Amino acid sequence: MSALTCLRNPANAFTALVLLVFATGPVVMPLIGEPFYVIVFARIMVWAIAAVSLNLIMGYGGLISFGHAVYLGLGGYAVGILAFHGVTSGWAQLAVAIGASAAVALVFGAISLRTRGVYFIMITLALAQMIYFLAVSAEQYGSDDGLNILSRSDFGLAFYDLNDQATLYYTVFAVLLASVGVSARLVGSRFGAVLRAAKSNDTRVQAVGVATYRYRLTAFVIAGVMCGIAGFLQANLESFVSPDMMSWPRAGELIFMVVLGGMSTLFGPVTGAFVFLMVSDTLAEWTIHWHIIFGPLLVLVVLFARGGIAGLLNRKSANG
Amino acid sequence: MAEPANMAGLEAPSLEVKGLIKAFGGLTATDNLSLEVAPGELHAVIGPNGAGKTTLVNLLSGLLKPDAGAITFAGRDITRLSAPARVKAGLARSFQITSIFRDFTALENVMLPVQAQQGHSFRFWTPVSRDARLTAPARELLERVGLGERADVRAGDLAYGEQRQLEIAISLATGPSFLLLDEPMAGMGPEESQGLVEFLSALKGRYTMLLVEHDMDAVFALADRITVLVYGRVIATGTPDEIRNDPEVRAAYLGDDQSGEAA
Numbered sequence: 001m002s003a004l005t006c007l008r009n010p011a012n013a014f015t016a017l018v019l020l021v022f023a024t025g026p027v028v029m030p031l032i033g034e035p036f037y038v039i040v041f042a043r044i045m046v047w048a049i050a051a052v053s054l055n056l057i058m059g060y061g062g063l064i065s066f067g068h069a070v071y072l073g074l075g076g077y078a079v080g081i082l083a084f085h086g087v088t089s090g091w092a093q094l095a096v097a098i099g100a101s102a103a104v105a106l107v108f109g110a111i112s113l114r115t116r117g118v119y120f121i122m123i124t125l126a127l128a129q130m131i132y133f134l135a136v137s138a139e140q141y142g143s144d145d146g147l148n149i150l151s152r153s154d155f156g157l158a159f160y161d162l163n164d165q166a167t168l169y170y171t172v173f174a175v176l177l178a179s180v181g182v183s184a185r186l187v188g189s190r191f192g193a194v195l196r197a198a199k200s201n202d203t204r205v206q207a208v209g210v211a212t213y214r215y216r217l218t219a220f221v222i223a224g225v226m227c228g229i230a231g232f233l234q235a236n237l238e239s240f241v242s243p244d245m246m247s248w249p250r251a252g253e254l255i256f257m258v259v260l261g262g263m264s265t266l267f268g269p270v271t272g273a274f275v276f277l278m279v280s281d282t283l284a285e286w287t288i289h290w291h292i293i294f295g296p297l298l299v300l301v302v303l304f305a306r307g308g309i310a311g312l313l314n315r316k317s318a319n320g
Numbered sequence: 321m322a323e324p325a326n327m328a329g330l331e332a333p334s335l336e337v338k339g340l341i342k343a344f345g346g347l348t349a350t351d352n353l354s355l356e357v358a359p360g361e362l363h364a365v366i367g368p369n370g371a372g373k374t375t376l377v378n379l380l381s382g383l384l385k386p387d388a389g390a391i392t393f394a395g396r397d398i399t400r401l402s403a404p405a406r407v408k409a410g411l412a413r414s415f416q417i418t419s420i421f422r423d424f425t426a427l428e429n430v431m432l433p434v435q436a437q438q439g440h441s442f443r444f445w446t447p448v449s450r451d452a453r454l455t456a457p458a459r460e461l462l463e464r465v466g467l468g469e470r471a472d473v474r475a476g477d478l479a480y481g482e483q484r485q486l487e488i489a490i491s492l493a494t495g496p497s498f499l500l501l502d503e504p505m506a507g508m509g510p511e512e513s514q515g516l517v518e519f520l521s522a523l524k525g526r527y528t529m530l531l532v533e534h535d536m537d538a539v540f541a542l543a544d545r546i547t548v549l550v551y552g553r554v555i556a557t558g559t560p561d562e563i564r565n566d567p568e569v570r571a572a573y574l575g576d577d578q579s580g581e582a583a
Contacts, residue, residue: 188447190435190454197421197432204419207381208433208494209407215441 010313015267018274022176026169038169039237044277045172046234051257051269052179053226058255059264060187061219062199066121066251067108067128071224073135073246074100075231080147080241090153090162097232098225104131105224109217125248135243146242153236162236172233176270179226184266186222195219260301262310271309332360332528333394333410333497335380340389342375342552349375350386351552362520362529364539367549368572373532374416376549377502380530381413382406393498407436412496416503416532418483422476426467426486429475430458433493458493465489465519481512488519498528505535517541540564548572 007013025041050072057063078097087093112123141147152162162168186192198205198212205212235241244250253276261272279297283290305312335357342350349372357363367373378384380391382403391399398406421429431454435441438453448454462471465485470478475486488504504520505513517538523529524542533539539546540560547557548569556566563569 185445185447188449189445190441190443190448190451192444193428193432193435193448194441197424200421200423201419203383204415204421204490205432206403207383207407207413207415207419208490209404209436210432210441211402211404218442 011262011265011310014309014313015271018267018271021274022173026166038165040277040281042169042172042237043234044273045176046230046237047254047257047277048270048273049172049176049179049230049233050227051254051261051273052176052183053223053230054254055258055263055269056183056186056223056226057216057219058258059268060192060199061195061216063113063216063220064121064255065112065124065220065223066248066255067124067126068223068227068254069248069250070108070128070131070246071101071105071227072231072234072250073131073241073243074104075228075233076235076241076245077135077141077147077231078228079153079232079235080149081141083149083151083153084141084147088151088154090155093153094229094232097228101224101228101231102221105221106217109220109224113213113216113220125251128246128251129248132243132246132248135246142242144243146240146244149235149239149241152239153232168236172237175229175233179229180266180270182226186219187266191215191218256298258308260298260308262308265308265310268308268310275309331497332526334359334392335394335411335498335528335530336392337380338390338392340376340379340391341387342372342379342384343387349552350379353389353549353552353554355547355554355557357528357530358544360525360528361544362524362531362542364531364533364543364546365549366533366536366539366546370551371549372552373549374502375552377413377416377500377530377532380500381411404436407494407496410495410497411500412491412494412498413500414487414491414502414504416506418480418487420475420483420486420490422474424475425472426462426475426478426482426489427455427458427471429486430461430489430493431455433490433495434458434461437493437495461489461493465492466515481508484508484512484516488516496527499523499530501529501531501533503532503534505533505538513538 007016022041022045026038029035029037050068054065054068057065075097078100079093082093082096108124108127112120112127115123136144160167162171187196194205194210194212194215198216202212231245234245257272257276258269259272260276261270262268280290280294283293301308337353337355340350340353341348353376365373365376375384379386382401386399390397393409393411396409398409401409421432431448434454434457435448459468459471462468465488467482467485467489470482475483478486484504484507491499505516508516513535520542531539531542543560545557545559546563548555548563550572555572556563556569558566
């Protein structure tokens with residue numbers, strides 16, 4: 001009963017639809033003659049994981065990071081650079097992806113969390129640009145042109161091979177569900193209560209005896225690691241990494257996916273990533289000047305759909 | 321309404337302020353201010369607008385750092401302590417401008433300080449909503465301030481008077497031994513004020529309190545001693561009777577007919 005009443009809410013129904021599309025994609029899409037969409041969905045899901053991780057600090061913590069795509073790059077280059085040197089072990093690559101993301105998030109967070117508001121946005125951007133230019137200047141690893149990855153991460157398990165498309169696809173799907181599940185637990189926990197409270201009134205949290213900085217920094221690191229894992233998956237999906245995946249426009253798109261789907265909602269970033277990428281792909285098929293349509297569309301969403309898609313659908317249901 | 325000594329079970333502590341100075345640019349908001357609050361005393365601070373009362377509360381609670389001077393709390397120098405550390409030492413404050421978590425329910429507002437009191441919050445997995453160690457004490461506190469029925473209402477949707485009650489409940493939930501109350505009656509109607517006077521007078525003796533307030537009826541009803549601030553300086557300290565009859569105070573403050581003013 002509760003599951004059905006839950007679906008009567010349009011925002012939840014839309015979320016369920018998107019998840020259903022993801023879950024059945026590899027089966028349904030080839031059947032209706034659109035096998036190309038399987039890879040599209042996998043890509044969207046990777047972006048969705050990154051958006052879910054950003055939502056943790058942006059939606060629940062009020063920390064608008066304009067440098068979050070850097071962790072996609074770190075996760076991706078962990079695969080690319082290790083593979084380039086002949087280390088194809090998935091365990092090693094994943095460990096480096098997580099370690100590098102955590103270390104960089106710890107340092108960047110420690111610096112940027114000393115600032116507030118627009119300064120925070122600018123400093124996260126500036127720090128991320130440092131890593132971006134580091135990748136651009138790394139000639140050994142292809143600079144601007146990026147780095148081809150000749151073999152996928154090898155976990156050395158007979159029953160688990162990322163070269164199998166379905167395995168890779170459902171790995172991404174499972175990680176997406178896990179990222180939302182982990183977010184749900186974090187947000188509802190004592191840790192999450194501090195994070196959410198500090199978003200709405202930092203001074204008051206200090207005045208009840210909690211030094212918020214450490215909690216924000218921890219959230220920053222958790223989000224960085226989650227996004228680093230998305231980067232690890234993206235590198236495997238594309239068999240390619242380039243500095244572009246951590247450029248500031250990518251970071252901006254991540255912010256937009258979160259806002260579009262509905263900030264501080266658990267599945268908002270997932271539906272946001274889905275709509276954002278499906279609409280931009282579709283527009284791009286119609287015209288090369290798709291940005292001219294897409295830009296104003298995004299502006300309209302921000303202006304008129306407070307709370308993003310989730311907010312819009314819920315409002316409709318409240319009125320009807 | 322039988323209650324423990326205070327939430328933390330601490331002896332009501334003393335507070336001593338010596339030579340406190342805080343300037344904002346050219347304006348000296350706190351000018352060589354000294355004052356003593358005895359254990360268990362309810363000490364009121366009054367003064368006209370701009371006298372530096374809220375600055376004093378911010379200095380005492382650690383949200384501002386003084387340019388000079390020392391603050392001793394329960395015999396310990398806390399001048400350099402951060403705001404969260406002072407709360408842990410037992411010094412809680414309420415805010416003149418209602419400072420609650422508007423998107424949290426009333427219950428969640430009180431659960432946060434309860435949680436803070438129970439040690440660090442690096443607990444990532446168990447939902448707070450099902451944690452009886454948080455919900456039970458928080459509900460009890462809401463009952464105490466008269467918000468028991470309103471526990472599950474979003475704080476932003478509470479009536480103004482209820483938000484003021486919640487403000488006090490949040491401060492009490494930190495388990496303090498000392499309460500710094502910054503104009504708790506601000507914006508309240510006469511009946512609500514009367515209710516709060518009764519509530520605070522029931523707390524007297526168990527907590528040491530420093531009460532900044534414009535509502536003179538409340539101040540003279542509650543205070544053991546009163547300090548009068550003008551332009552960041554103490555012009556008088558004494559019992560309510562002494563203050564009422566102090567010619568300097570009458571000239572500077574009470575005389576110009578602000579006694580009935582609320583906020």
